[in-house]
Amino acid sequence: MNIVNPASAEMITTVNEDDSKSLAHKYLLLKSGQVAWASRSLDERIAVLEKFYQLLDEEKEQLASVLTSEVGKPLQQSRNEINGARARIRWMLDHAVQYLSDETVVNGPDLKELISYEPLGVICNISAWNYPYLVGVNVFIPALLAGNAVMYKPSEYATLTGLEIEKLLKKAGVPDDVFKVAIGAKETGEHLLYMNFDGYFFTGSYQTGKYIYERVAPKMVPCQLELGGKDPLYVTDDVKDIAGIAAGTADGAFYNNGQSCCSVERIYVHEKVYDAYVDAFVKEVKSWKIGSPTEDGVYIGALTRKEQLSLLENQVKDALLKDATLETGGKAIDHKGNYFEPTVLTNVNHSMKVMQEESFGPIIGIMKVKDDQEALKLMQDTPYGLTSAVYSENMERARHILSQIDSGTGYWNCCDRVSAGLPWSGRKHSGIGATLSHQGLRAFTKPKGWHLRS
Secondary structure (H helix, E strand, C coil): EECCCCCCCCCCEEEECHHHHHHHHHHHHHHHHHHHHHHHHHHHHHHHHEEEHHHHHHHHHHHHHHHHHHHCCCHHHHHHHHHHHHHHHHHHHHHHHHHHHCEEEECCCCCEEEEEEECCCCCEEECCCCCCCHHHHHHHHHHCCCCCEEEEECCHHHHHHHHHHHHHHHHCCCHHHHHHHHEHHHHHHHHHHHHCCCCCCEEEEEHHHHHHHHHHHHHCCCCCEEECCEEEEECCCCCCCCCHHHHHHHHHHHHHHHCCCCCCCEEEECCCHHHHHHHHHHHHHCCCCEEECCCCCCCCCCCCHHHHHHHHHHHHHHHHHCCCCECCCCCCCCCCCCECCCCCEEECCCCHHCCCCCCCCCCEEEEECCCCCHHHHHHHHEECCEEEEEEECCCCHHHHHCCCCCCEEEEEECCCHHCCCCCCCCECEEEECCEEEHHHHCCCEEEEEEEECC
């Protein structure tokens, strides 16, 4: 399999893909290694992953360079991703004992009732390319802490980063038969679905997630899906710092080239502040530097997947045919590599693909609304349910709107952020299950009830 730099279209290297035979061998090793790993104390497992946490910092520059070379994000954003992953790991390490240890429910003189949290066994993590460190540690860190063995399949677009993760885990002390990387694309993923894992954890598109869910359902093992979104944001008429909000929400829509599950994908603005907001938003977008992701100061780098260029062009074409206004951008950049101009469309409506279908790229539609009721109705008009955001001076007003939206996360005066202490979950087509928080730690366990009578 060829690994290609999306910013230069040059081949970086070639790697050998796994086949059914090599995957079966890795699975058997994991099956045998998991028992010994689970028999270690939780404190021992924490100590090993503490070393991994430290190594991520010590080798950050090299890791960031590898990440940027294969996914195309600006180098500083790669550093930021590794720092963010370390912050999540820190929370997990600090709270593992609290949430993975036995829990006493009744402690009477004659009867004790306990809950223990046993590992699932050998889990399969089919991961994503847009944030391989962030979405990766959401799964394999709590899985390893809980005593599981992990078959980790990085996206074919983040293969080298997956191998770097494996190398650092082994260097930290994770046994070779407890964490294995499955290398390859769709065919490798298909092989994994046939195997007898004790749980499947996938991050990616709705279409692929639905396929995986249907395929593994007969196994009756846990299957968690972190999928995409069409995340709405509403700016009310009572906001004061319009320029600041425009800059912050533009970042929420375009950071990492808009290739984030929780990127702002559609914006609704109260008619009283619409013109001022659009002017400030477009000014912010036009100020960004576009170029090679290794250049200092670049904000918009290359898209990871070349196929996404045509999807974005199609969304722009569809919007313009339906009388949208192109404020800036609108086309692929004539450059070696996968570059697309940051694009802002106004006078949009819900007949347009850009307001209905996931974009996953540097494009946004901004729609004028007359009041909160219209904004709420439009924000609810989606099969997705990952995040939603409201900017307002009034928290109660914002919470009233957000409480009526079926999404896993609600933001007031912020967007496109994740906290390790809060559950990360999607609803409807945005997924099932939760990572992060205490729920994310326990997602990799089987609870057992103990009735102990003296």
